[in-house]
Amino acid sequence: MSANWTYLNFGKEQLESATSVTATLAKNVQMIIAEATDASKKSIESYSAYIDEILGAKSLDQAIEIQSDYLKSAYETAVAEATKLSDLSTGFVKEAFKPFESAFGKLQPSAAVAIKPAVVAKTGKVA
Numbered sequence: 001m002s003a004n005w006t007y008l009n010f011g012k013e014q015l016e017s018a019t020s021v022t023a024t025l026a027k028n029v030q031m032i033i034a035e036a037t038d039a040s041k042k043s044i045e046s047y048s049a050y051i052d053e054i055l056g057a058k059s060l061d062q063a064i065e066i067q068s069d070y071l072k073s074a075y076e077t078a079v080a081e082a083t084k085l086s087d088l089s090t091g092f093v094k095e096a097f098k099p100f101e102s103a104f105g106k107l108q109p110s111a112a113v114a115i116k117p118a119v120v121a122k123t124g125k126v127a
Helices: 003-055 060-123
Strands: none
Touching (some): 003 060
């Protein structure tokens, strides 16, 4: 196959890759939005339960303990959710670039074949 056909096929593959990436983008954005919405809902429910619990505290010591427990739990939950969203985002980026990686991988050997005669003509040396 000539280098010209290889480059034309490369363009076709890139178009197909872009279509694939668009579908992947839509799917992953929906997953991230669903995860963020779920985390927000849980956070509101947790905060509501915290308010009910702290309003029912019988003493200042009990209120401080309730507040400390809530803050610790809220922090741990926030870190876990941030990690989960980060993992989803990282996975999305890796998945989105897979089609491009394979297309460029196919192009590299043919580009080397197309460039090599020019290098040999210019330098007189075969690499």
